[in-house]
Amino acid sequence: MKLITVIGARPQFIKSAPFSDVFRKKHKEIVIHTGQHYDKNMSDIFFKELRIPEPDYHLGVGSGNHGFQTGRMLEKIEDIILKEKPDGLLVYGDTNSTLAGALAASKLHIPVFHVEAGLRSYHKRMPEEQNRVLTDHISDLLLCPTKTAVENLKKEGITKGVILTGDIMYDTVNRFIKLSNSRYSKDAWLESLKAENEVIPSDLQEKEYYLATIHRAENTDDLKKLQIIFSAFEKLDKPVLIPLHPRTRKLIDKLNIKFKNVTIINPVGYLLMLYLTANAYMIVTDSGGLQKEAYFLKTPCTTLRDQTEWVETLEYGWNMLSRIEVQTITKTATRKLDCLKHSQAPLFGDGKAAEYICQAILKRA
Numbered sequence: 001m002k003l004i005t006v007i008g009a010r011p012q013f014i015k016s017a018p019f020s021d022v023f024r025k026k027h028k029e030i031v032i033h034t035g036q037h038y039d040k041n042m043s044d045i046f047f048k049e050l051r052i053p054e055p056d057y058h059l060g061v062g063s064g065n066h067g068f069q070t071g072r073m074l075e076k077i078e079d080i081i082l083k084e085k086p087d088g089l090l091v092y093g094d095t096n097s098t099l100a101g102a103l104a105a106s107k108l109h110i111p112v113f114h115v116e117a118g119l120r121s122y123h124k125r126m127p128e129e130q131n132r133v134l135t136d137h138i139s140d141l142l143l144c145p146t147k148t149a150v151e152n153l154k155k156e157g158i159t160k161g162v163i164l165t166g167d168i169m170y171d172t173v174n175r176f177i178k179l180s181n182s183r184y185s186k187d188a189w190l191e192s193l194k195a196e197n198e199v200i201p202s203d204l205q206e207k208e209y210y211l212a213t214i215h216r217a218e219n220t221d222d223l224k225k226l227q228i229i230f231s232a233f234e235k236l237d238k239p240v241l242i243p244l245h246p247r248t249r250k251l252i253d254k255l256n257i258k259f260k261n262v263t264i265i266n267p268v269g270y271l272l273m274l275y276l277t278a279n280a281y282m283i284v285t286d287s288g289g290l291q292k293e294a295y296f297l298k299t300p301c302t303t304l305r306d307q308t309e310w311v312e313t314l315e316y317g318w319n320m321l322s323r324i325e326v327q328t329i330t331k332t333a334t335r336k337l338d339c340l341k342h343s344q345a346p347l348f349g350d351g352k353a354a355e356y357i358c359q360a361i362l363k364r365a
């Protein structure tokens with residue numbers, strides 16, 4: 001079978017690693033990198049660390065408004081589909097790269113396979129919600145990470161082609177956690193942070209720091225919200241380490257805050273990120289993927305949003321949502337961590353999502 005896979009943003013590289021590995025053992029996969037993310041530490045580093053095959057096509061689309069970015073991708077992906085004549089096209093998640101890939105294939109009557117189908121925040125203004133709803137409605141296979149996702153699709157009348165596979169990010173974590181530990185345990189994580197960044201506090205200790213990430217449009221488009229988030233971080237009872245997304249980095253300088261408790265660093269590779277996540281006191285984030293990784297690695301999480309698509313992580317308070325208010329953020333992040341007394345149910349599958357996705361695609365082809 002000949003499959004085209006479209007990826008373009010950091011979490012998609014991470015999700016693609018286990019599937020590409022399984023699928024390529026017997027079948028042909030052609031990878032298109034849209035170029036949505038292009039900085040070295042937002043793209044190349046993941047291909048190297050996770051041994052993801054080099055893309056067959058690099059579209060170099062780069063940043064821009066939604067219409068511009070999605071439109072350029074659509075045009076270029078269409079040309080490649082016409083040339084390669086694949087049996088199907090695979091997309092991950094809910095970025096503009098996802099929608100462009102799905103739309104290009106659907107219009108040419110090429111079956112669309114959507115990994116991470118069925119997620120909903122029911123927040124219509126969110127660009128990711130628009131991308132995922134549209135993608136789901138033109139997909140032929142809807143590969144769902146959770147039972148909730150299957151139910152969400154049912155509510156929209158989508159039952160054909162829906163398959164519960166478990167979460168592909170769980171596969172990636174399981175594959176790489178040992179390597180992450182062997183590379184970064186003892187003081188190697190600190191040495192590595194110091195080598196790449198100018199100001200790392202010397203007293204940073206495992207389980208004694210918050211690890212935070214912020215990049216979601218709803219939190220970054222409004223500078224007042226960013227100001228509130230960073231003011232709350234300054235008030236937390238432990239140092240806050242933030243590998244900052246370039247989108248937010250560009251805005252933060254405008255805030256002119258003198259940080260004492262917050263250390264901003266460049267985005268890190270996946271292996272170091274896993275280590276930092278597993279050894280943090282708590283994750284504070286608006287990322288989708290990181291909420292799950294926190295849960296997989298049994299690190300409590302505070303999510304700086306009004307909704308989450310990953311409702312399973314809220315069980316026993318492993319993850320808690322916080323409105324963007326200084327007091328609410330600090331209160332939620334310093335809550336009593338009763339969740340640590342509870343074991344977790346296997347709500348994200350058995351870590352073999354890549355195999356189930358592969359089987360489903362081959363059966364459909």
Ligand code: UD1
Nearest residue numbers: 009010036037038039042063064094095096127128246247
């Ligand atoms: C995108 C996805 C989001 C996902 C996130 C993962 C959409 C609509 N959003 O958001 O769902 O959670 O990726 O990280 O697809 N930039 C750089 N260098 C890069 C990439 C981006 O400087 O390598 C800067 C640019 O100024 C760009 C901004 O970040 O304008 C936003 O990038 P973009 O890809 O549009 O959206 P993300 O916020 O990354």
Ligand code: UDP
Nearest residue numbers: 010011243267268269270273287288289290
């Ligand atoms: N991540 C990483 N380095 C960083 C920040 C995040 O490797 O500096 C990883 C993180 O562990 C997770 C993924 O990137 O696997 C999440 O991507 P992001 O938060 O950008 O997107 P989202 O999941 O919100 O779509």
